[in-house]
Amino acid sequence: MVPAGADPIAHGDLTKQDFRGWEDYDGCRGVRRRKMKVVIIGSGLAGVTSAWYLRRRGHDVTVIDREPGPGRQTSFANGGLLTPGMCEPWNAPGAWKVLLGSLGRSDASLQLRMHTLPGLAGWGMSFLKNSTAAAYERHHRSNLRLSMFSLKSMQTLRDQAQIEYGRGALGSLGIFRDRDALARAEAEVAKLNGAGLACRRVSTAEALELEPALAPLADQLSGAMFYESDETGDAHRYCEALAERARDTGVEFIFGAEVSLEMHSGKVAAVIGGGKRYTADHYVVAAGSYSTLLMRQAGVRLPVRPAKGYSITFENEGERSLLGRPIIDHHLHVVIVPFTRAIRVAGTAEFAGYDRSLNPVRVRSLLSTMRDILPQGRWDESAAKPWCGLRPLSPDGVAIIGPTRIANLWVNSGQGPLGWTCAAGSAQLLTQLMSGDEPSIDPAPYSLARF
Ligand SMILES: Cc1cc2nc3c(=O)[nH]c(=O)nc-3n(C[C@H](O)[C@H](O)[C@H](O)COP(=O)(O)OP(=O)(O)OC[C@H]3O[C@@H](n4cnc5c(N)ncnc54)[C@H](O)[C@@H]3O)c2cc1C
Incomplete structure (x- = not known):
């Protein structure tokens, strides 16, 4: 006592x-x-x-x-986004079905490896327990509170420490290829209204105005969310x-x-x-x-369990200047982020224990996603810098x-x-x-x- x-x-x-x-x-x-x-x-x-x-x-x-x-x-070559706009937990209701469906597939964006199942048993139950609609909304709010507090703290920290890390503050654009998914995202943001998140739905035409590099995708998009509060920076x-x-x-x-x-x-x-x-x-x-x-x-x-993710960085100036602001592709589950001197695609989540080796299948799949989203780039494999890291994930x-x-x-x-x-x-x-x-x-x- x-x-x-x-x-x-x-x-x-x-x-x-x-x-x-x-x-x-x-x-x-x-x-x-x-x-x-x-x-x-x-x-x-x-x-x-x-x-x-x-x-x-x-x-x-x-x-x-x-x-x-x-x-x-893990802080070496991450997606580079400071993103209150995309701070929802991974355990959306139904996410476990996607996870179980990935067993045995080597190219799924969210993947569970068979050999890791025993180590994830208790954690997995807690993940499931936190996948109800009410829990998901509560945890989304907690993440939003912490991320908004973080952005504010970062501002002061920058002033005090006077450090340079290639900060960008143009917001980010979440693109959707499915009307229902876009409507759900908009409804979720509406629920969080008042939490200080600057975010609005934009039409495909507006999205192209904000990011002309998306033009080749125009007829595939159903619209976008513009997360105006989001920032970028090189974590390393x-x-x-x-x-x-x-x-x-x-x-x-x-x-x-x-x-x-x-x-x-x-x-x-x-x-x-x-x-x-x-x-x-x-x-x-x-x-x-x-x-x-x-x-x-x-x-x-x-x-806390490791959730492995990949990124590929290109440092060629030609490709770097293709993109003005970060893109979050909600359908393909990747982000593409322009940095001061590089452009990076990041994504995938694999429950593979503490294995930090680069799987060439995942790298190729991420590269091909990059080509799908920005086909106007060369994306030369020999210039690509692949990397992977273990996200420290809690079950809620x-x-x-x-x-x-x-x-x-x-x-x-x-x-x-x-x-x-x-x-x-x-x-x-x-x-x-x-x-x-x-x-x-x-x-x-x-x-x-x-x-
Ligand atoms: C592909 C990918 C994309 C991501 N994109 C984003 C993004 O866009 N935005 C975002 O907010 N987050 C993103 N993340 C998540 C973010 O990168 C991580 O949450 C963050 O880097 C974790 O930082 P950390 O300091 O907790 O862990 P780490 O960066 O892993 O640091 C832990 C350190 O502890 C050291 N260590 C561990 N054990 C010991 C020991 N026994 N003795 C001594 N040292 C030890 C390690 O060497 C390591 O340096 C991404 C992650 C990945 C993998």
């Missing part, structure tokens, strides 16, 4: 009740933590951004990663630039060290790896899909941010396909919770205790 007036987080006696809702957090307010020593595992979008905010809040921060630099895994460039600035402010980065947790008396005693032992007051696991494995070492069940499609049942162990993971969109908001929320500050948004929908 937490003694009256004590901070349940510091006390380490967390129950579901402690985090049931906003009101329960009142008990923590006013318990502002003084300077702490924090070790963060992971230097992707989640880890680097958390380091930035924690350091700004006055804490001593060390970031450890097994890679040789920041943003080298952001991780490198922000890590550099964070280092200037005193954050220590240790690369090339694969670490594990050392437990003692029900708390994390240290992080060990690369022949060294790192101690701190608090530890943050921001290790993407691998967060699950690290948490297991502390006896904490984190329902919402991030997991905050305390765990271990008093000094925290998590920032589970953003799935929205890790770039939600990076700044997630890290700021984590920092507020760890520091005992009043959170800017209700933390309950993102707490681990909801599972």
